[in-house]
Amino acid sequence: MSVLQNKQYNITKGLSQTERDMGVDLAIDSSGDLQLSNLKDFKLVAGVNNAAQALRLKLEIERGSLPYHPTLGTNLQIGEKTKNAFEIKISVLNSILLDPRFSSARVNVTVQGGVYILDIFVSLKNTDGEIPLQLALVN
DSSP states (O other), rough: TTTTSSGGGGTTTTOHHHHHOOOOOHHOOOOHHTBOOTTSSEEEEEEHHHHHHHHHHHSBBBBBOTTOTTTBBBSOOTOOOOOOOOHHHHHHHHHHSSSSSSEEEEEEEEEETTEEEEEEEEEEEEEEEEEEEEEEEEE
16 A cells, blocks of 8 residues: 555645645755654655745755656755856756746845845746745855
């Protein structure tokens, strides 16, 4: 029996079709580790929370670093000097818009004392409104 069919794990029960379309995945904590449920099994994340987790991962992963997902991530490489604001904006937009869960995205990049501030606004497919996110990249 698959995890999603098991009544103990019926994570999509009560979700709208739009939220179901955002998928289900393994839950990952802020340090990149898999989370365990109280049943000592892998914790799952679904709907808007899954889309938010996917967005976070897209922005944290260097494009090309995952052999089975070569287009996932951005061209912002850890340890390298940060590119110009336009290249950062394009890299982040491309990463977000490759995912069919997101219908649109806007990125504003400002520089404050060698720190690039990214104000990101993402729209989920078949929903109203934008989700704001702010990141800081230290040059």
